Amino acid sequence: MRVTLDHARDLDRQDPLADFKQHFALPEGVLYLDGNSLGAQPRAARDAVAATMDQWRDELIKGWNQGWFDAPERLGNRLAPLLGAGEGEVVVTDNITLNLFKLLGYLVGRRSDGRRAVLSEGGNFPTDGYIAQGFCRFGGYTHRVLPEGDDLAAHLDGVAVVVLSEVNYRTGRRRDMAATTRLVHAHGAEVIWDLAHSAGALPVALNDSGARYAVGCTYKYLNGGPGAPGFLYVRRDCQEEGWQPLSGWHGHAAPFAFDADYAPAADITRFRTGTHSALAYSALEASLDLWAEVDMPTLRAKSLALTELFRDCLADVLATHGIEDITPALEERGSQVSLIDAAHGYAIVQALIARGVIGDYREPGLLRFGFTPLYLSHEDVWHAARHFREVLEAGEYRDPRFSVRAAVT
Template identity: 50%
Template sequence: MTEVTVAQASEPFPADRAGCEALDQRDPLRDFRFRFDLPSGVIYLDGNSLGAMPAAVPAALERGARNGWAERLIRSWNELDWHNLPVRAGERLAPLMGAAPGEVLVADTTSINLYKLLFAALQMRPDRKTIVSERNNFPTDLHILQGALKTSFAGHRLVLAEDDDDGVRTLIGADTAVVCLSHVNYRSGRLRDMKAVTKAAHEAGALVIWDLCHSLGAVPVDLGVAEVDFAVGCTYKYLNGGPGSPAWLYVAARHLQQATNPLTGWQGHAAPFAFDINYAPAATIEKFRVGTPPVLSYLPLLESLQIFAEAEMTQLRAKSLQLTDFFIHRVESELAEFGFEVLTPRDHDERGSQVALGHEQAWPITQALIEAGVIGDFRAPDILRFGFTPLYVGYTDVWDATAALTTIMRSGQWREPRFSVKKLVT
């Protein structure tokens, strides 16, 4: 394992741009930046919403379209092993989350996978009627929970904790069937203690489902060590799988036999090509398949996972924390007069790979920054959100991004009316 040698906690922050350039030159991850196709003149701090495109993706899509679809046509399902893409991608993804072979499947969307696993978990705890989640969970997670209770589990109830882990533990009791939480809060970037919360749930006899959308690929995860029951996540954020790339689900091997998939589509059948009209679930993780996989959507993800196979997660995490530390330092030292509130925890053990700033004019400021070539994003009602993907974001990016924000605030440029116009996608 290569030792991390840049920007250790004991070193002072760079005092100028030249110092940032020197750090970038010493960065053991610096060459990974060239594995991504990033537009010139853009500082991309939104990889926590949509990751940058690996440079190898266009060629992979070209091969899939021409050598597969165009040339081999339907023969590609066998000759290129298209049918097994959900399993193959799951095997490639599993090491990033501390999962064992056969525990991860790449398929469908996060919302659909959450519904599958929620149903499975509730069926495994039939005498318990309470689901514990969090008030600031990503909305789709709460929507799925609410919908499941309304349509299939009418006798159950949903209770919501605040952002602190102690508040979650307080709500877990003898009637708790499932605890369903996000590992990293999508708004604040707060990182939960997965192992401690999972232990508390298990001590009460409950099962846990973790949403890793905003952590996997940037934060070390070990589902096996934490004894997690179930997990879900997308692949288009830090995992750089591309817009709408297939999501994934994790089922601990100890639960595979008992867990049931409520969406009994033909791909989850024990023998899908026998075309038996009577459903019999697969005995493996494939029981959580539903329909035909969107083949071309898997190809970019496989290219990104090749990059992750060559990167060292301890280095990614060390760099992530230093980048976010540096960004917070720059905001507080250069922008103190403009009323920004750092919403992201300072404690490394409680921080994901993003920094959230509160400001009452967050929307127009974000739009002015984007025009200046610094792409972050906005979360209602008043949050500027910046994601730091260690594979392609550097220290000079942090310097230039905060310099641009300082210029925008001092000039008042964000006040121009065009920056206040709302857009459909925020």
């Protein structure tokens, strides 16, 4: 390969984040480029979950007064710095689908200017469009779709709220959050940002970009564990009095007064619904302990270096095999490399998995590789690229074992 293993090792020696890798429990023989689907396990998560099991066993109901009940706000405040948000602006709760519904109801329900359309993005992760459809169908609003690649400004007439991903899950393309937010506001609409592929992948600048509303998950780049809870951001000055439609007791102003009538909490707590899993929160909290030590600009620099290294190692062989590299330019890139091979993409990913290189495949034709700077070294990336090259050069993807498509999570 054009890049030598020695060079990759040199880069590791200069890597200020190199020490983080030892804090993750990674299986032997695996080169994991799928942290954009499910992050690896922080070693501390195991003890944290065991401690919560002890707490359940020994403290029983008292556990709710010993950190479980206020975990949504506490973890929200710990997450906020990674998102460019402040204290009291983030709550960890439910999942992206549900959090989008809450914000749609919070925003669309109270508009008095007759705007009744919700715009979602074509080509975005499907659940964002699905919940916008459910919301509109149920609430009597109009759902519209922004065709992928179209000019957003041309689609904002009459739109109350648009749901956009900062980083697209397929292409890894990053929108300019500040410019886009300004554009949407100038058209009299609100934007809810989906940060699923931004949070923990790069420095997110919610406050500085003028963003008012966002949702995201914690099980991808944030390494919170399988199905770890989602989060929801509302800028401080947008937390006016108002209901969100999923009005459960944990979002009540006084949940233990057992009042007959719902009264939303004055702050971000209003976006909680009902009882949450203490176990799920404890794994995430262990991961956030680690994140507290991470300098985000340094993370970003390493993320881009890793994606470039992978591409540099493979550029010639991808071209030879007719595989298209659709990875965006540096300034528009998330933390992934995206390739297109409609004919052999699935089989290539399967052949790589058989070699312990875990990426993922999404119909139609997309090979997707996530780069997680906390637990991937440059040497890991070099070896992953070497395997990829060998799969292509040896034609391993032609092995019939790898051509049968099954459900891919």
